[in-house]
Amino acid sequence: MSADVIVVGAGLSGLYAAREVLRAGLEPLVLEADDRVGGRILTQQVAPGIDVEIGAQWIGDTHHRMRALAAELGIGTFAQFEEGEATYELLGSPVLRENEFHAAHRHELAALDQALERLDELSGQVPLEAPWDAERAAEWDAVTAARWLDSQQLPPVAERLLEICTVGILAVPMAEVSLLDMLYNLQTCGVGAQLFAESEGGAQTTRFDGGTSRIPQALAESLGDRVLLGQPVMLIERDETSVTVHCRGGLVARGQHVIVALSPTLASRIMYDPPLPGVRDQLTQRMPQASAMKAFLTYDEPFWRADGLSGQLISDIGPSRMSNDTSPADASYGQVLMFLEGEQARTFGRWPEAERREALIAEAVRHFGPRAASPTHYVDGEWSDRPWTRGCYNANMGPGVWTNFGRALTPPVGPIHWASTETATRWSGYMEGALDAAIRAAGEVATQLRR
Structure with missing residues (x-):
């Protein structure tokens, strides 16, 4: 197979980069290892009419590219529910509602x-x-x-x-x-x-009608048969004028440029011939994926709202340290999303699901009352076990990485370009950052091919 530009990865960044390449008058081909598009975006149906956002879920007020993309694709948005008080349990205190917590700890x-x-x-x-x-x-x-x-x-x-x-x-x-x-x-x-900020100006103010997965699915549909699933890339060969991309199943794709739209960790697991510069390899060895898990408790209704609660908790007891009300816009059912991040994801993510479920329900009862004891559905999702992500939300750098190796994060290596939210300079780690990186990489390709 051949195309002007081969794109590795059908997450948001890869799909958007492919669309930008196509709009520039070039022909893209997208190779995705998984059996679905979306990457770290995943809307999962747990029952008829009940969805959970296992992956990316929100945009913020300044995520202008994502807002414009959703509007262009005809995907509506609605505001994140923020009314009512949050609840707190910190440093051995009982659960306090927001107003009493602020009064007790104003200093x-x-x-x-x-x-x-x-x-x-x-x-x-x-x-x-x-x-x-x-x-x-x-x-x-x-x-x-x-x-x-x-x-x-x-x-x-x-x-x-x-x-x-x-x-x-x-x-x-x-x-x-x-x-x-x-x-x-x-x-x-x-x-x-x-x-x-959790409200105006923050990163979690707006959600998508029908689920976030509608966005990558619509992008993939617009690209048609230019997107191939189940094609893990194993080797990228390059010379002065072309690239050859080899997939595990035997598919070989040839082009003039390649955009690797994967997290740095996964990009480093592809073989390159000739090898990448050592500084790039050293960088990606030092950019591990983070640890994140989301657990959802679904109820017949968002009963906590009647009690004047927002569905947000902050706790240092856990297992979850933060939560959000993720009920649908019409409140046809109630849903609490409980976050487990960092050490919480690593610890409780390895518990048997039944034990984790019991502990999270007990925490919900502490914060939202006895009605939280009986969810109609429970589902959780941990990202480090997924072979084509190996963690969420993004990659992080420890001491010494930026100053010693950071210069190698975004510059192309010959005809090889890098696009993932980790390479963004605006809203890195978010969907907005995925678009930022895609626009940069596609622009690099178009500029070089015009030359």
Whole structure:
């Protein structure tokens, strides 16, 4: 088979890159290892009329490309339910509703606001195109985000809340991420205060009618038979004028350029002939996928709303440390999504499902009352066991990675280009970032072919 541009991976970034290539007047061919499109987007039906978003689910107010794409594809959106009070259980306290928690800890929360302002200030000093050029890059890349948090000497409640929110975004313990990497992630997302926001301006304000999977499915349909499933790429050969892509089942595809739209970890598992530069290989060895799991409790109705609750919890007891109301727009049933990220995903994700289910229901009862004890459906999904993702939400860099190897993250290697949300400079780690990376990679290809 042949095409102008071979795209490896039919996640959001790969499909959008292929569409951009096609719009540039070039012919793409998309090779996907899995038996479905979407990558880290996965809407799963658990019963007739009841869906769960095992993968990516939200967009934010400043995710303009995703909003435009949904509108173009005719996919409606609706606002994330935010009314009512959240509930908290931290540092041995009983469960408190939001207003009483804020009244009891106003001084600690003021200290948290000050810490977020400091993060805003520091992240604003990180150049998006070259974080290694930040004036304090060497200093920030030499320490972990956890070490920085310790140095702030925050009151216990403020420190715990900031740690929970940070792990909720990065999906790894703060001890595994350099301070520079955390600051870069905040900067790509419009700096810290906006990223941590749950309401206006945040990253989780809007959902998609019928499920997020409709977006990659519609993109794939627009590409037609240019998308091939069940084709794991094993080897990419290149010379001065062409690429040859070999799949495990024997399919061989030839083109002028290839866009590898996979996370850095999975991209590194393809063989390249000639081999990639050592700095690129060293980089991808140091960009592991994060650990994230989502568990859904479905009920006949969102009963917590009548009690004045938003369905959001924050807990350091767990198993879940945060939750959201993910009921449909018409509230025809109630659904609570409970997040397990970082150590929680690694620990409880290895429990037998029945034990994990029991522990999560017990937590829901603590926060939302006895009616939470009897969900009609329970389903969860962990990403590290999935062979074509090996983790979510994104990849992270530990100390020393940005300053020693970061320059190799996005530049093409001859006719090989890189596109995944990890390579984005706007909203890295989000669907918006996947589009950002796809536009860059497709633009590189079109520019080189025009030459």
